[in-house]
Amino acid sequence: MSKRIGMEVSIAAAEAVALCRIDVAAVYPITPSTHIAEHLSSIVSDGKLDAEFITVESEHSAMSGIMGASAAGARAFTATGSQGVMYMHEMLPVASAMRLPVVMAIGNRAVSGPLNILNDHGDIMMERDTGWISLFAQNGQEVIDMIIQAFRIAEHKDVMLPVNVNIDGFILTHMVEAMDMPDQDEIDRFLPPFVPYATLHPDRPVSMGTFAGNDIYTEISKSKDAALINAKKTILQIWKEWEKLFGRKYEPIESYRADDAEILLLTMGSMGETAEMAIDALRAKGMSVGLLKFKLWRPFPFDELKKAVKGAKILTVIDRAISYGGPGGPLGIEVRSALYDESSRPAIFNYIIGLGGRDVTPEDFMTILKSSASQAKKKAMKERYVIYGVRES
Amino acid sequence: MVNRKWPETWQEVNPGCMVFEPGSASEYHTGTWRSQKPVWNNEKCIKCGICYIFCPEGCIHEGADGYFSADMDYCKGCGICAHECWPAAISMVEEG
Amino acid sequence: MKKANEQGHLVTDFDLYAPKLVEKEEYFSSGHRACQGCGEALAVRLMTKALGRDAVIACATGCMEIISSNYPFTAWKNPWIHVAFPNAASVGAGVEAGLKTLRRKGRIADRRIKVVSMGGDGGTADIGIQALSGAMERGHDMLYVCFDNEAYMNTGIQRSSQTPFGSSTTTAPAGKVSSGNKRWKKNMPEIMAAHGIPYVATASHSYPLDFMAKVKKAVGIEGPCYIHCYSACTTGWRIPSDSAIKVGRLALETGVFPLYEIENGAYRMTVEPPKKRRPVNDYLKLQGRFRHLTPDQIDIIQERVDEEFEKLLKKIKHS
Numbered sequence: 001m002s003k004r005i006g007m008e009v010s011i012a013a014a015e016a017v018a019l020c021r022i023d024v025a026a027v028y029p030i031t032p033s034t035h036i037a038e039h040l041s042s043i044v045s046d047g048k049l050d051a052e053f054i055t056v057e058s059e060h061s062a063m064s065g066i067m068g069a070s071a072a073g074a075r076a077f078t079a080t081g082s083q084g085v086m087y088m089h090e091m092l093p094v095a096s097a098m099r100l101p102v103v104m105a106i107g108n109r110a111v112s113g114p115l116n117i118l119n120d121h122g123d124i125m126m127e128r129d130t131g132w133i134s135l136f137a138q139n140g141q142e143v144i145d146m147i148i149q150a151f152r153i154a155e156h157k158d159v160m161l162p163v164n165v166n167i168d169g170f171i172l173t174h175m176v177e178a179m180d181m182p183d184q185d186e187i188d189r190f191l192p193p194f195v196p197y198a199t200l201h202p203d204r205p206v207s208m209g210t211f212a213g214n215d216i217y218t219e220i221s222k223s224k225d226a227a228l229i230n231a232k233k234t235i236l237q238i239w240k241e242w243e244k245l246f247g248r249k250y251e252p253i254e255s256y257r258a259d260d261a262e263i264l265l266l267t268m269g270s271m272g273e274t275a276e277m278a279i280d281a282l283r284a285k286g287m288s289v290g291l292l293k294f295k296l297w298r299p300f301p302f303d304e305l306k307k308a309v310k311g312a313k314i315l316t317v318i319d320r321a322i323s324y325g326g327p328g329g330p331l332g333i334e335v336r337s338a339l340y341d342e343s344s345r346p347a348i349f350n351y352i353i354g355l356g357g358r359d360v361t362p363e364d365f366m367t368i369l370k371s372s373a374s375q376a377k378k379k380a381m382k383e384r385y386v387i388y389g390v391r392e393s
Numbered sequence: 394m395v396n397r398k399w400p401e402t403w404q405e406v407n408p409g410c411m412v413f414e415p416g417s418a419s420e421y422h423t424g425t426w427r428s429q430k431p432v433w434n435n436e437k438c439i440k441c442g443i444c445y446i447f448c449p450e451g452c453i454h455e456g457a458d459g460y461f462s463a464d465m466d467y468c469k470g471c472g473i474c475a476h477e478c479w480p481a482a483i484s485m486v487e488e489g
Numbered sequence: 490m491k492k493a494n495e496q497g498h499l500v501t502d503f504d505l506y507a508p509k510l511v512e513k514e515e516y517f518s519s520g521h522r523a524c525q526g527c528g529e530a531l532a533v534r535l536m537t538k539a540l541g542r543d544a545v546i547a548c549a550t551g552c553m554e555i556i557s558s559n560y561p562f563t564a565w566k567n568p569w570i571h572v573a574f575p576n577a578a579s580v581g582a583g584v585e586a587g588l589k590t591l592r593r594k595g596r597i598a599d600r601r602i603k604v605v606s607m608g609g610d611g612g613t614a615d616i617g618i619q620a621l622s623g624a625m626e627r628g629h630d631m632l633y634v635c636f637d638n639e640a641y642m643n644t645g646i647q648r649s650s651q652t653p654f655g656s657s658t659t660t661a662p663a664g665k666v667s668s669g670n671k672r673w674k675k676n677m678p679e680i681m682a683a684h685g686i687p688y689v690a691t692a693s694h695s696y697p698l699d700f701m702a703k704v705k706k707a708v709g710i711e712g713p714c715y716i717h718c719y720s721a722c723t724t725g726w727r728i729p730s731d732s733a734i735k736v737g738r739l740a741l742e743t744g745v746f747p748l749y750e751i752e753n754g755a756y757r758m759t760v761e762p763p764k765k766r767r768p769v770n771d772y773l774k775l776q777g778r779f780r781h782l783t784p785d786q787i788d789i790i791q792e793r794v795d796e797e798f799e800k801l802l803k804k805i806k807h808s
Contacts, residue, residue: 023587023590023594024583024586024587024590026583050590050593051590052587052590054582054627055627056582056623056627057619057622058619058620058623060579060619061578061579061582061619061620061623061624064576064579064580064620065579065583065586067572067580067583068547068570068572068579068580068581068582068584068585068587069583069584069587069590070587071570071583071584072545072583072588072591073587073596073597074588074590076587090573090575091572091573091576094573097410098409098410098572099408099409100409160408193596197411198411200545200568200570200584201545201568201588201602202542202543202567202568202602203598204568205415205565205567206411206412206413206415206568206569207411207558207565207569207570208409209558209570209572210410210411210559210561210563211554211558211559211560211571212560213559213560215400216400216406216560218403219401219402219403219405219406220403220406220410220560222403223403223404223406397561401561410560412558412562412563415563416515416516416518416563416564416566417518417561417562417563418519418520418557418559418562418563418564419518419519419520420520421522421559421562423519423520423522426525439505440506440509441506441509442506442508442511443508445509446508446511446697447531447694447697447734448531449523449530449531449534449733450519450521451517451518451519452519464519466519467519469525470525470730471527471731472526472729473526473531473730473733475731476731476734477734485731
């Protein structure tokens with residue numbers, strides 16, 4: 001039976017990792033992910049989890065270390081954020097290419113410069129194309145659930161890809177919330193022991209990470225792309241199973257009062273719950289608004305997106321990251337691209353918000369939705385994207 | 394690798410570029426690189442094995458009679474064996 | 490202790506028939522694509538022979554990775570993993586941690602498997618030194634072997650921190666106003682020894698029994714060990730393809746690359762150079778990379794080699 005708990009989300013995340021009976025963790029401290037690592041190490045130190053906790057000298061080595069451990073057949077985990085993710089960057093496409101099912105919790109944080117330790121999605125967006133499965137949690141409960149699901153998804157024989165779970169820095173990592181923590185038996189049933197595809201062992205020697213020439217690199221890339229695209233099927237199955245076991249439903253795009261809405265707001269991560277308040281307030285005023293929340297960022301849920309926006313007149317996409325000099329925020333760019341070929345599609349607005357930890361309130365979303373509506377009415381979209389709330393002189 | 398289709402299609406590549414046949418590089422014959430080959434004069438050979446230990450290819454083997462020879466499928470003709478041979482029993486001869 | 494002979498061409502009292510006692514099994518297969526006469530490929534072959542079956546190898550990007558693992562082929566008979574350039578040590582550390590946990594939990598057989606990380610001088614002393622230092626400091630039960638060919642050979646002979654003074658490389662070329670690389674080789678064995686690890690050694694493919702004995706010794710030690718193996722590069726050093734062994738021997742006989750070990754802090758010479766060391770020019774003149782050096786510059790090198798050698802002798806004496 002699950003237990004109702006009230007604790008900091010990072011602590012709960014570490015407890016969830018321990019429930020997954022990991023074999024190896026390799027972590028380098030970086031705000032705001034440190035509490036996950038600290039608590040996990042204390043679980044190991046207290047003998048509650050039989051695992052090796054490697055206090056590596058860098059995030060680069062954290063990722064390298066868990067890749068090595070995973071290749072040896074161990075279930076392996078790390079947590080990081082911001083500069084840490086970027087310092088790992090070199091390793092991330094290698095982890096997916098080598099089909100090593102490691103799991104990484106990311107306490108999402110703005111990237112330097114200037115240095116800033118607070119939340120936005122700049123870090124993960126820079127790692128968008130590394131071939132990882134990418135999940136976004138909107139509250140503490142989803143953090144627990146997604147971390148556990150992540151191991152099951154990653155290690156599934158039809159997937160064999162690394163998974164990152166995105167947890168908004170401070171807004172989620174340092175928040176005390178009430179959550180349901182599954183018990184060990186439940187998780188043992190849900191998550192069987194890791195059965196690796198191949199391991200580094202002298203009894204059956206394998207060479208991993210071989211060099212590929214121009215005669216085969218294209219085929220290898222295609223097979224990795226196909227693996228990531230095909231992973232969605234397994235993710236959906238595993239989410240269905242989770243719902244049956246725990247009663248909590250997971251979808252690539254979750255909708256809130258969106259079925260009949262003319263105006264849709266699209267968010268990722270913890271902004272979802274804030275945005276619900278804006279939707280409720282505007283609905284109360286009679287505005288036909290609804291909310292979509294991206295849970296699955298990679299593989300990109302094309303079909304679910306098309307279905308979710310059907311019938312809507314306006315789609316306002318909220319990004320928490322910039323693609324400097326590009327056509328919008330990363331989510332905005334991709335949503336526009338995904339819907340481009342649709343015969344009827346909503347007018348798409350893209351707002352960039354909450355950079356470097358700037359507060360995002362329900363009122364902000366209300367302002368943005370109203371502005372989208374009036375621009376659409378006048379058929380006058382001001383700019384391809386708007387950096388919301390920026391002071392101007 | 395034996396009987397394996399090459400080049401592979403994307404559906405055929407091993408996940409993670411893993412190679413499951415240890416030492417399969419031996420299917421690739423580097424002997425074609427050679428312009429000179431080592432020739433042993435067994436009358437001078439003292440069967441010490443220095444040629445064997447110093448071969449970067451690991452392609453010099455000891456026969457049942459205790460004399461050594463190089464596997465010409467792999468010998469690149471570097472000449473280390475001839476250079477190191479203590480009684481000078483090995484000479485490098487142009488490939489003909 | 491084996492003495493090199495005074496002629497410098499051949500080792501006269503090499504335990505003559507000892508090669509025949511060496512493990513026959515090859516773990517680094519023929520068909521690898523190293524250059525003709527590659528000293529490093531030989532050194533790797535010798536290392537794997539000494540390691541035997543129960544070892545997992547984590548390899549940095551570099552010549553040895555490229556020439557051995559052209560998908561769908563592999564020259565490796567040991568389990569082998571390559572991830573990237575700077576992280577052979579941390580990948581090895583992860584493998585070690587993984588195997589240790591799985592063994593403790595009874596998920597794999599209860600048998601000791603040595604994890605060996607390896608890299609070239611760039612992957613070890615430059616871009617990989619952080620991961621290496623971390624892995625050694627944390628005390629993983631692993632061996633790290635640096636195959637030092639004194640420049641970035643895989644990318645085309647660029648200078649590294651292991652490139653010797655006066656050597657001409659493609660990024661520190663000898664020119665009208667430059668005599669090549671301006672810095673002395675960074676002392677990696679000393680840096681590793683400063684980590685307080687149980688075993689550090691230098692080795693050379695020209696002294697195969699010494700190298701293999703050191704690898705075996707390191708495998709027997711529980712904890713982090715480091716071996717710095719001299720590996721001649723025929724292409725980068727501009728030497729004939731039959732000369733790798735000879736040049737390594739001269740490196741020892743001139744005192745340029747002494748062979749010693751540091752076991753729990755105690756220094757010991759494992760292959761004694763001749764009482765009267767040969768002049769460094771005997772070593773330098775054989776190699777195209779030093780061809781431009783003037784007698785004055787050679788004197789500077791001689792002085793430095795003598796000085797470093799004396800320092801080493803003092804450490805041995807005081808051990």
